[in-house]
């Protein structure tokens with residue numbers, strides 16, 4: 413059976429469970445009318461018609477869920493059959509303000525009525541620069557805009573080459589940075605059939621303490637993974653290391669949070685090799701982890717950030733951030749050398765201005781920290797109560813629940829089981845993101861306690877009810 417058919421079959425069987433699975437629940441879900449309570453007839457027809465034109469290779473979770481959305485409001489989605497679900501997928505961390513946040517939609521609508529197509533100076537760009545000046549970390553005060561995450565990562569690589577005059581990069585097992593050539597070479601896996609990749613890219617194990625490849629414990633390991641990273645550079649580099657590229661929390665691996673001090677230690681390694689530290693904060697930036705930027709949980713200052721996702725509240729805008737001195741390096745700084753067609757279009761700038769403004773005004777960084785802590789506490793005992801759950805982790809509102817076949821050996825739960833859990837959760841009224849064998853949760857940064865609690869209840873009930881691998 414191909415991967416695609418396996419997914420489709422998995423979805424169908426859960427779809428048949430749909431209405432029945434949501435019946436008879438005593439949870440807050442029932443009170444909120446969440447879940448796949450109505451047959452998804454219109455959704456199925458809608459999806460099938462779209463797929464006559466849309467190419468294959470869409471996001472796996474979308475292919476599984478086949479959710480066709482009619483309306484979205486805050487943390488909630490309503491499909492075209494009238495089923496309501498809580499959206500904790502949040503487009504993998506994009507949905508920072510919640511869907512259709514009124515200030516966001518009003519500002520964007522007004523901007524679209526007056527915006528020229530072009531990267532001119534504009535009121536929107538001025539407002540954005542003012543908002544970013546207040547929000548960006550000290551010393552990281554220059555931004556160049558793009559429209560996709562991988563594009564911003566590529567720009568960060570070009571900037572590192574410009575600053576150092578070198579061209580090698582170190583990245584980490586389990587990391588994800590995009591699908592264009594440079595970012596793909598940084599990304600773990602997903603390369604089969606796509607070679608050759610550019611030379612000069614090395615990788616080392618990330619500080620994934622639940623799955624430490626050295627079988628050590630974080631309290632006593634002395635950052636063996638950082639030592640190993642140093643050795644990887646020594647063994648592989650031709651003396652041309654331009655940068656170490658790292659996610660402060662690894663998203664696609666299941667929101668893996670490294671122990672405190674990890675980024676600082678990597679920063680020291682970068683300095684030893686006269687290279688830059690690039691923090692890929694695409695998912696973690698703009699408040700997601702309960703700090704404005706995730707690296708700020710430590711006393712480390714990366715040289716360059718790649719940002720996007722939550723920065724635009726749903727508008728496709730990304731960026732590279734660095735200090736003025738760093739960004740002045742040529743050729744990156746030469747006319748047209750770091751521009752892109754859509755970079756700094758007024759609608760994109762307005763999206764960043766309003767999103768950053770709302771994050772600051774509504775203190776959403778603090779809300780993310782607080783709600784995230786509560787959710788983590790409420791989910792923590794699943795490692796005892798749900799045989800399938802091996803690890804519960806997270807930082808702010810980037811949470812991960814890792815599913816295992818066996819808690820003692822930590823053997824990952826098979827993909828078919830992970831998919832069944834995903835679909836049972838959807839049936840019960842919570843849409844999550846997947847990353848390997850981990851459920852990834854990205855509620856909006858302004859999620860309230862009641863909504864977060866409802867989602868937690870549904871997740872707990874579903875996972876405990878699921879039992880072990882079957």
Ligand SMILES: Cc1ncc(COP(=O)(O)O)c(C=O)c1O
Pocket residue numbers: 504560561562563565588589590591659663664692693694695
């Ligand atoms: C950390 C990180 N970097 C880069 C990317 C690539 O972004 P895009 O899919 O917009 O190219 C992603 C996307 O998930 C990401 O999580």
